[in-house]
Amino acid sequence: MTIALTVPAEAQPGGQLKVRMVDGSEYNVPIPAGVAPGHKFLAVFPTAPMRYAAAQRLGLAVPPPETPLDDFLSAVDDGEEMAAAMAASAAEEQRRQSALEAEEDKQLKAALAASLS
Numbered sequence: 001m002t003i004a005l006t007v008p009a010e011a012q013p014g015g016q017l018k019v020r021m022v023d024g025s026e027y028n029v030p031i032p033a034g035v036a037p038g039h040k041f042l043a044v045f046p047t048a049p050m051r052y053a054a055a056q057r058l059g060l061a062v063p064p065p066e067t068p069l070d071d072f073l074s075a076v077d078d079g080e081e082m083a084a085a086m087a088a089s090a091a092e093e094q095r096r097q098s099a100l101e102a103e104e105d106k107q108l109k110a111a112l113a114a115s116l117s
Helices: 047-060 070-077 077-116
Strands: 002-006 016-020 026-030 040-044
Touching: 002 016, 002 077
Parallel strands: none
Antiparallel strands: 002 040, 016 026
């Protein structure tokens, strides 16, 4: 799964961003060289967190993390329902990420306006 991340104003060159997924898992993502605060970059995350969030949403038992996706889908009663729940979990994560970015933009604009007045 690929998510667009915005580098926060306080980020240091060569630093990392902490990203929390809907299932509660957290990742430290290195900020690529040359990506300045306020700019976006794409980060790739494993799909396993979305699988587990989707399985929990459906009330299913969760296979071990090393289970390949095809085996994971065949292990549940309805692979189509699981695939749809995974897509919903990914969409929920993207909405959450967008809301965080919108809040960051709002705070940056407010800080800029305050500094100009």
